[in-house]
Amino acid sequence: MLKELCRKAFTKSLWVYHANAGACNGCDIEVIDVLTPYYDAERFGIRLVGSPRHADVILVSGPVTRQAAPALKRLIDAVPDPKLVVAVGSCAAGGGSWFDSYATTGGANETFHVDFFIPGCPPRPEAILYALAVAMGLVPKKAAPEHLRQETLEELAAGVTHLRRAG
Amino acid sequence: MLLSKLREALICVQAGRVTLPYPFAPHDPAPGFRGKLSLDADLCIGCGGCAAVCPSGVILIRDDAPMVRTLHFSLARCTYCGRCSEVCPEGALAHTLEFETATNTVDDLELSLDVFMGPCQRCGRCFPPPTSMEQLPVRGFRADTSCARAGADLPAPGLLDLWAPNGVTSAVDLRRPTP
Numbered sequence: 081m082l083k084e085l086c087r088k089a090f091t092k093s094l095w096v097y098h099a100n101a102g103a104c105n106g107c108d109i110e111v112i113d114v115l116t117p118y119y120d121a122e123r124f125g126i127r128l129v130g131s132p133r134h135a136d137v138i139l140v141s142g143p144v145t146r147q148a149a150p151a152l153k154r155l156i157d158a159v160p161d162p163k164l165v166v167a168v169g170s171c172a173a174g175g176g177s178w179f180d181s182y183a184t185t186g187g188a189n190e191t192f193h194v195d196f197f198i199p200g201c202p203p204r205p206e207a208i209l210y211a212l213a214v215a216m217g218l219v220p221k222k223a224a225p226e227h228l229r230q231e232t233l234e235e236l237a238a239g240v241t242h243l244r245r246a247g
Numbered sequence: 248m249l250l251s252k253l254r255e256a257l258i259c260v261q262a263g264r265v266t267l268p269y270p271f272a273p274h275d276p277a278p279g280f281r282g283k284l285s286l287d288a289d290l291c292i293g294c295g296g297c298a299a300v301c302p303s304g305v306i307l308i309r310d311d312a313p314m315v316r317t318l319h320f321s322l323a324r325c326t327y328c329g330r331c332s333e334v335c336p337e338g339a340l341a342h343t344l345e346f347e348t349a350t351n352t353v354d355d356l357e358l359s360l361d362v363f364m365g366p367c368q369r370c371g372r373c374f375p376p377p378t379s380m381e382q383l384p385v386r387g388f389r390a391d392t393s394c395a396r397a398g399a400d401l402p403a404p405g406l407l408d409l410w411a412p413n414g415v416t417s418a419v420d421l422r423r424p425t426p
């Protein structure tokens with residue numbers, strides 16, 4: 081029911097609060113790009129707001145450093161429900177190059193629940209727009225887990241030369 | 248004052264509409280763009296060179312079964328630096344122009360490949376094909392060393408014996424290549 085409510089509540093204007101949790105500024109620049117007339121996320125009713133209390137969506141960039149993690153948690157608690165947390169960039173999505181560093185928590189989903197991941201280093205403005213479109217149900221999701229395998233000796237002996245996809 | 252407003256209006260009219268119709272119409276990146284990794288299962292020889300150079304530790308190598316080596320890619324933290332495709336001796340790894348990888352779960356960004364490592368025709372033991380890459384010690388982000396860091400269960404000690412150089416007795420010793 082909550083899911084249905086979220087879907088209905090989020091169909092029109094999403095107000096976004098952008099939180100930098102240790103990002104190198106690359107993703108932040110791409111987020112600003114999305115708001116320029118060229119890409120124009122505002123045509124979907126999306127705009128940046130200055131306070132988490134006004135926001136529906138928290139856009140997290142950066143690998144969530146240890147310094148930033150408690151503050152970010154408080155910030156997310158300050159957002160009224162229902163809310164979405166979107167991780168922008170490889171750092172926020174999985175920790176990036178710092179996934180096992182002592183100074184970071186290794187990605188946003190280590191600290192709190194993340195609803196959407198946008199990988200990329202930095203993601204193209206189109207990739208961010210695509211994520212918005214997927215989140216709003218305008219286009220289908222493309223990413224899917226992939227498992228490939230090579231043929232085993234028995235299969236080679238039996239003359240199976242093509243590769244088969246398992247799982 | 249009024250003139251400047253008129254001039255501004257003229258500039259806006261001349262520029263026309265600049266907004267891309269992107270989510271509703273494709274907007275492909277320029278050639279040479281490094282997007283999502285693609286792995287050609289036919290070409291991969293399982294040398295592990297990609298795992299050794301990956302700065303984000305995206306690629307894990309597991310030798311769980313005697314003749315199968317599993318390459319596991321956690322593409323959520325891939326930084327698209329292109330070092331893996333650069334170092335791949337067989338050209339099995341390549342960056343596609345695909346950038347539409349946004350998802351609601353990180354499991355969607357997993358890619359794995361079971362490489363069949365051929366056994367020797369005489370002794371029956373398994374070996375990777377002898378290439379120059381193969382001469383390099385595979386020590387980068389192997390599953391057993393990453394498990395050790397994460398405090399997770401280690402694979403059976405027998406598996407370590409397959410790959411550990413002489414004198415290495417535990418997975419921790421395999422952690423990083425010595426300079």
